[in-house]
Amino acid sequence: MAQNTPLDGGIIIPPKVYRPTVTLWNRLEGRPRTENFERALKAEVRDALWMLSKQWQTGEFQGEDSASALLAKVHIKTTALTKYQAGDADVTTFNEQELPLEVKVEQQAIPFQLGNQEISLDLRLIMGRHWFKLLKSNSLASLKNGFIDAYKFNSPDSSNPLDAHICAHIEVWQQFAAATQGNIDGYKLYQDIKNASNTTNPFSTLLGPNPSLAAVSAKFVKWFEKLYNQPINEKNPSWKPRYLEHQFNCSAPKGTTEKVLVANEYYHGHLDWYNLDIHNEKTELTQPLEDETNLNVSVENSYTLSFIPSPATFPGMPHSRWWQLEDWNTDIGKISPDTTDINQLMLLDFGLNYANDWMLLPFTLPVGSIANVEGLLVTNTFGEKIWIKAAGRGGDEQWNRWSMFHLNTRGDYNVPQDLSLLLIPAAPKVLEGRPLEEIYMLRDEVANMVWGVESLVPLATGKSKRGKEAGLEFRAKLESFIEKTEFPTLVENEAKIRYRIVNSVPEQWIPFIPRHLGNSNREIQLQRAAMPRIFEGDTNAPKKIEPRTAILREGLDEEDSSPYYIHEEEIPRAGIRVKRSFQRTRWYHGKVCTWIGFRKQIGRGEGHSGLVFDQIIPV
Secondary structure (H helix, E strand, C coil), X not given: XXXXXXCCCCCXXXXXXXXXXXCCCCCCCCCCCCCCCCCCCCCCCCCHHHHHHHHHHCCCCCCCCCCCEEEEEEEEEEEECCEEEECCCCEEECCCCCCCHHHHHHCECCCCEECCEECCHHHHHHHHHHHHHHHHHCCCHHXXXXXXXXXXCCCCCCCCHHHHHXXXXXXXXXXXXXXXXXXXXXXXXXXXXXXXXXXXXXXXXXXXXXXXHHHHHHHHHHHHHHHCCCCCCCCCCCEECCCCEEEEEEEEEECCEEEEEEEEEECCCCCCHHHCEEECCCCCCCCCECCCCCCCCCXXXXXXXXXXXXXXXXXXXXXXXXXXXXXXXXXXXXXXXXXXXXXXXXXXXXXXXXXXXXXXCCCCCCCCEEEEEEEEEEEECCCCEEXXXXXXXXXXXXXXXXXXXXXEEECCCCCECCCCEEECCCCCCCEEEEEEEEEEEEEECCCCEEXXXXXEEECCCCCEXXXXXXXXXXXXXXXXXXXXXXXXXXXXXXXXXXXXXXXXXCCCEEEEEEEECCCCCCCEEEEECCCEECCCCCCCCXXXXXXXXXXXXXXXXXXXXXXXXXXXXXXXXXXXEEEEEXXXXXXXXXXXXXXXXXXXXXXXXXXXXXXXXXXXXXX
């Protein structure tokens, strides 16, 4: 604290005192004299020279000798798909109004028989119930009991090994026992109607000289074949079991020849333009057609259209005016692509650099069409006429070629690029049911083989069950039929260990072993093999374990059983997953299509079956 110090003359001067103060600032604001704040909130810029200087700094005054598109004329050639070939089968006509192309490619026959077992009880009952409805609506209900006696379901016998596939699963056994009362096997009736010329089947006996019953049977056959899309033959030639993929060809007229499109690796479950390639060597599908009367050979058309170009717009695009702010609700700044996200980078490049350089030309095409823009003539505001060529022209394999939605051309490196656009007649949306059956093909490096693991197996009722549970139940039922015998000990010993040649694996694991191809020392294929079903105490020779899915039973149900091979390169290290399920879609004219199709997907990696040879185990 400062003290008062006396100065000369005896005068005492007090010290300086600092008092705290508060400093205030007032904001300068406009004070309008009216209640209308609209002009005050505009923040108008009064200095036009400042605006011009900013435009000069950003190079806006460096004008280009360019103009806007005023008028355009385009010449387009179109054709349509008219022929279809499934695998190596005969060529047939194709009409996109009847079915989507993927239905013709994927459709499989509904499995009513699996080996010597009758399955799909649910569909058999539905068909039988519909037959009774037809009899009642046509005043033929008096014949109902006769059909029940001829086409009734037999009650499963639990003591018969032939009925083990039914009695092994309690829910299947219950449904078959319930179906024996007052129901008929509609599928057996359908088969007899199709073979009505055979006088030995029960339907021919019930038919007799009854024209009303003949008309009803025709309606019944038409109803079932319209309800489910199935191939004419029992197998669809487009499905290649050796590859687990679909292969098909189709063509469209092109002058005096044809444009042939091929698909050798279709397995995705949804058909699109990228599944097809142009065959550079084939000029037509020359095999005989089933029906050439419905083939329209003059479907190649040419169009010359004049139009006023309209700029392409999208939400979030920059305005063409310099000082106009965008008012769209698209936040492009939130897009954060990685260096590998090519699609997002292309979208940003288009939206920020070339947004106002694109024009629209609307042109309506029917499905199944192939369109090619022959040329585009543009007239600008200066009266200049400019001939524009396609950006994707050039060789098909050139690295600097830019194109979108163009088909790949098979052939050499110097094959010219095909610039046509394919509007494939495929369903935009397909509803897929639960898998009827599902398998996993996986590699087992320990056992040095490939396994086909049946994840879902079809039951006789038409439903599916986990392969492991179904295998255990079926094995337990078969074991109950065996009269076990205790083998005497050949040599008495006190050893604590014993030798086992090989152990067993679960029944849903089907082995595929490598086999050399003929005339080749290195190329191999995978052949389906079988594990023995061994029961302890069984004196009979062990039987082979057969697969219970139609995917892996390829060749077993034929009159002359044949081995099943899969190309070794089709099973990658990650494995594959193949499933079969019902699918449904609605075509553009309202027709409903229902079919059974396959789908192949990537697997879950390698697996280990637990198969071990030459073991020393405790007694």
